[in-house]
Amino acid sequence: MTIRPRWGGAAVALALSLGLAACGSDDDSGGSKAPAANDARGPITVATGKDLTQTVQKLVAKWNGAHPKEKARLVELPEDGDQARQQLVQNMQIKSDAYDVVRLDAVWTAEFAARRWIVPLPQNLADTRSFVQAALQTGLYRGKLYAEPWLTGTGVLYYREDLLAKAGIKEPPKTWAEMRDACAKVKRLPEGRRTDCYAGQYSKYEGLTVNYSEAVQSAGGQVFDPAGKPQVNSPQAKAGLQFLVDAFKQGTIPAKGITLKEEESRRAFQEGTLVFHRNWAYVYALASAGDGSSKVNGKFGVAPIPGKDGPGSGTLGGNxxxxxxxxKHQASARDFVAYIVSPPVQNEYGRAQSFPLSLAALYDDPEMIKKYPYLPALKKGMDTAKPRPVVVRYNEVSAAVQEQVTAAVTGKKPVDQAAEDLQKTLAALAD
Structure with missing residues (x-):
């Protein structure tokens, strides 16, 4: 699992109203209670994602040097967010002590807290005022802090600045129509003939849920309203789904897009085969690599995602x-969490890689903006991004979305039928 906000993560990350939170019910996983919280210290294991930049390893090494009797060991979970969640769930269900610290997609917090798989954290474990407040909210369940926010952010649009300039286009698109028109102009260039227009994440996994909900929001709709009622059969929501269906049908999204997840689509953009690409901020550093691994180094820009009639609305991701x-060593685990999310460590981590972090000050830091020019676009996108729900049954909600959206974009169901079927399923889950 690549370290990224997904949602992301993973990754993940469905932009639903927080009003759905009231629909969840506690589940202590079979009726047996978790062990009481303890203050024991000792070595710990940290279950996280693949450390692409090796920066986390360096931070862990510093911790280990200062805590020789409480050394941390990293364990990498699967790259696929759904597989990572399954591995964590299986671990928790057998009450294994194999993991002390677990990295959760922000949307998993409610499920793990409700099933008593994770313990409440002290309110003073970290300075909550230093966090991006929307990210902090994803760590809460029923008013208690169960997880400290580490990574956050939203989907952004990567675009081939060089190709747009050659086509006479001065600014990145703000609407879907502008994006299609820009692609048509680029395709007329000798350099653009072999490029595809646009791709996000459309394989049948959590990324599809995120991309669908962003399309719905970017068309003025919502998947759930503030009262926790599904609204996927509204005209606006259908317009969002219709955008995805038409994009596949017309070739705006290539046919292979149905197989793409974060890493596959990121590699396609880096190889120079996409004009536009929706992904998380972690892509910036990899696409900017000067070691020959990226064919678009120095040739791309970053902007908020486009929408139906203006700038779109992304999903708030996070880990x-x-x-x-x-x-067995919860005191050491708590201290390690506090260490990783502390401002000095986040500052160090933020300067070594492009994953957007939960420390609010980083988004206005001139040095950071110079190093990562995408930050203003990301901050602007986060202003309109929508959070996912704090809901125990989220996994079922996401699976239902994936099923019906896949049916629509592959032509197995018309948009109206897919929307109505999804509305019925989500209504049943919300009852």
Whole structure:
């Protein structure tokens, strides 16, 4: 699992109203309670994602040097967010103490907290005022802090600045129509003949849920309203789904797009085969690599995602750090979490890689903006991004979305039928 906000993560990350939170019910996973919280210290294992930049390893090495009796060991979970979640769930269900600190997609917090798989954290474990407040909210469940926010952000649009300039286009598109027109102009260039227009993440996994909900929001709709009622059969929501269907049908999204996840689509953009690409901010550093691994280094820009009639609305992604209820060394685990999310460590981490972090000050830091010019676009996108719900049954909601959206974009169902079927399923889940 690549370290990224997904949602992301993973990754993840469905932009639904927080009003759905009231629909969840507690589940203590079979009726047996988790062990009582403890203050024991000792070595810990941290379950996280693939450390592409090796920066986390360096931070862990510093921790280990200062805590020789409480050394941390990293364990990499699968790159696929759904597989990573399954591995964590299986671990928790057997009450294994194999993991002490677990990195959760922000949307998993409610499920893990409700099932008592993670322990509440002290409110003073970290300075909550230093966080992006929307990210902090993703660590709460029923008013208690269960996970500290670490990574955050929203989907952004990567675009081939060089090709747009050669086509006479001065600014990135703000609407879907502008994006299609820009692609048509680029395709007329000798350099653009072999490029595809646009791609996000459309494989049948969590990324599809995120991309669908962004399309719905970017058309003025919402998947759930503030009262927790599904609204996927509204005209606006249908317009969002219709955009995805038409994009596949017309070739705006290439046929292979149905197989793409974060990493596959990122590699396609880096190889120079896409004009526009929706992904998370972690892509920036990799696409900017000067070691020959990226064919678009110095040739691309970043902007907020486009929408139906103006700038679109992304999903608020993020990854949080929590302490397992089954850890034998919870005091060490809590201190490690506090260490990783502390301002000095986030500053160091932020300057070494492009994953957007939960420390609010980083988004206005001139040095950071110079190093990562995407930050203003990301901050602007986060202003209109929508959070995913704090809901125990989120996984079922996401699976239902994936099923019906896949049916629509592959032509197995018309948009109206897919929307109505999804509305019925989500209504049943919300009851």
């Amino acid at each position: 949080n750090l929590a302490v397992s209820s089954f850890s």
